[in-house]
Amino acid sequence: MHILSIIRIVGLLVALFSSTMLLPALVAFGYRDGGGSEFVSAFFIALLLGVLLWFPNRHHKKELRSKEGFLIVVLFWTVLGSVGALPFMLGEVPDMSVSESFFESFSGLTTTGATVLTGLDELPKAFLFYRQLLQWLGGMGIIVLAVAILPILGIGGMQLYRAEIPGPVKDNKVTPRIAETAKALWYIYLFITLSCALSYWMAGMTMFDAICHSFSTVAIGGFSTHDASIGYFNSSAINLITVLFLMVAGVNFTLHFAAFAHRPMRLYVYLKDPEVKVFIALQLGLTLICFLVLMRHVSYDSWGETLDHALFQSVSIATTAGYSTTGFSEWPLFLPILLMLASFVGGCAGSTGGGIKVVRLMLLHLQGMRELKRLVHPRAVYRIKLGNKALSERVIEAVWGFFAAYAAIFILCMLGLIATGMDELTAFSAVVASLNNLGPGLGEVAPHFANTTDAAKWIMIIAMLFGRLEIFTLLVLLTPAFWRS
Numbered sequence: 175m176h177i178l179s180i181i182r183i184v185g186l187l188v189a190l191f192s193s194t195m196l197l198p199a200l201v202a203f204g205y206r207d208g209g210g211s212e213f214v215s216a217f218f219i220a221l222l223l224g225v226l227l228w229f230p231n232r233h234h235k236k237e238l239r240s241k242e243g244f245l246i247v248v249l250f251w252t253v254l255g256s257v258g259a260l261p262f263m264l265g266e267v268p269d270m271s272v273s274e275s276f277f278e279s280f281s282g283l284t285t286t287g288a289t290v291l292t293g294l295d296e297l298p299k300a301f302l303f304y305r306q307l308l309q310w311l312g313g314m315g316i317i318v319l320a321v322a323i324l325p326i327l328g329i330g331g332m333q334l335y336r337a338e339i340p341g342p343v344k345d346n347k348v349t350p351r352i353a354e355t356a357k358a359l360w361y362i363y364l365f366i367t368l369s370c371a372l373s374y375w376m377a378g379m380t381m382f383d384a385i386c387h388s389f390s391t392v393a394i395g396g397f398s399t400h401d402a403s404i405g406y407f408n409s410s411a412i413n414l415i416t417v418l419f420l421m422v423a424g425v426n427f428t429l430h431f432a433a434f435a436h437r438p439m440r441l442y443v444y445l446k447d448p449e450v451k452v453f454i455a456l457q458l459g460l461t462l463i464c465f466l467v468l469m470r471h472v473s474y475d476s477w478g479e480t481l482d483h484a485l486f487q488s489v490s491i492a493t494t495a496g497y498s499t500t501g502f503s504e505w506p507l508f509l510p511i512l513l514m515l516a517s518f519v520g521g522c523a524g525s526t527g528g529g530i531k532v533v534r535l536m537l538l539h540l541q542g543m544r545e546l547k548r549l550v551h552p553r554a555v556y557r558i559k560l561g562n563k564a565l566s567e568r569v570i571e572a573v574w575g576f577f578a579a580y581a582a583i584f585i586l587c588m589l590g591l592i593a594t595g596m597d598e599l600t601a602f603s604a605v606v607a608s609l610n611n612l613g614p615g616l617g618e619v620a621p622h623f624a625n626t627t628d629a630a631k632w633i634m635i636i637a638m639l640f641g642r643l644e645i646f647t648l649l650v651l652l653t654p655a656f657w658r659s
Contacts, residue, residue: 185227287396313393496613
């Protein structure tokens with residue numbers, strides 16, 4: 175294990191991350207409503223920490239193996255989540271405890287969107303912008319960005335990329351070199367973000383709100399600059415724009431690259447992908463169910479308003495964004511539970527969404543159907559295909575292993591929350607919100623997570639990390655075999 179090389183790399187990445195503190199400081203300078211000094215102080219602390227980690231080890235450059243890549247990813251997210259909590263701890267408005275600061279930082283960076291803050295409309299613009307920026311950076315994975323722009327790392331970037339990019343098949347690269355892959359993905363990410371911000375602005379948001387909400391929309395994060403979330407704007411146009419860009423961000427970004435790489439842009443790339451077809455079908459199915467139930471049991475002014483809420487909440491929760499236009503937790507209990515369960519599916523592999531991912535559920539379904547066929551024809555040989563491509567048994571085994579680990583982590587976290595005094599519904603929804611990187615919950619955590627105990631907050635932080643790093647990246651560090659030479 176090349177420990178000194180790992181410390182050097184983490185130091186460089188922390189130093190890079192410190193520069194993001196200057197953007198909220200500039201926002202504070204522009205609006206002059208407070209909050210600037212905390213970010214300047216946090217910048218110098220983070221920069222100093224990065225230099226202290228990097229400088230003594232600056233000459234230690236070793237080629238990394240897969241195990242070092244996993245360790246760097248985990249260290250990176252835990253260290254950055256901790257450094258990201260500095261402005262919250264240093265600030266007087268909002269006045270946050272250590273546990274609350276860490277919770278808000280990790281929730282932002284992991285694109286979970288759960289919050290302990292209230293009174294967002296009165297907070298300084300710098301803090302609001304910072305929360306959104308954390309989600310935007312976490313959405314695509316800062317490590318992919320770092321590998322793209324920091325060739326001085328002197329490492330094999332694919333180890334980091336494989337540990338960071340979500341999905342069961344991690345050896346597919348968009349372009350032959352990992353740095354070019356990361357750059358291509360970030361260019362697309364930036365283009366979609368700019369398009370989203372422009373659309374919001376044209377639909378009636380202020381420029382500040384448009385930029386902030388584009389950050390959390392494309393990251394499928396769910397943070398908002400208002401307590402009422404997207405419902406604050408009371409605009410069907412803004413709701414529809416949010417749904418559109420959540421769907422775009424929920425699709426595998428390698429498909430975006432394949433579509434953008436051709437002139438003119440080729441939409442058939444999406445139409446022939448089996449995962450995208452199932453992803454869209456799930457959103458439409460959920461919307462239809464919510465619409466029919468709301469028409470029967472909830473009285474909105476018109477069927478158009480009912481459809482608006484049904485479509486928005488279905489896509490928002492199912493893609494693990496967690497935005498809201500209305501108190502969906504107050505709907506007939508069938509719908510909140512249905513939507514929370516839908517968040518387990520999440521987005522497509524290679525998207526910014528959370529959850530288990532659509533393709534994994536597809537493979538579990540195909541494996542289940544194969545076992546049923548084997549009961550009828552025990553000697554027959556059946557190959558599982560995704561589209562026209564036959565998958566290896568290794569991929570199927572990995573999916574089953576991931577599903578089992580996901581279930582085990584969910585149960586352990588839920589039991590941990592119940593042990594802190596939470597009731598069963600609140601504990602269930604809190605783990606769903608954390609592990610699936612969803613955000614909103616039910617029961618006591620429906621409005622916010624401020625009233626949970628410190629112990630519960632730390633359990634949810636761990637669940638957020640497991641969800642963001644897709645279980646195995648973090649779980650592999652707990653195995654004795656990982657630490658053997």
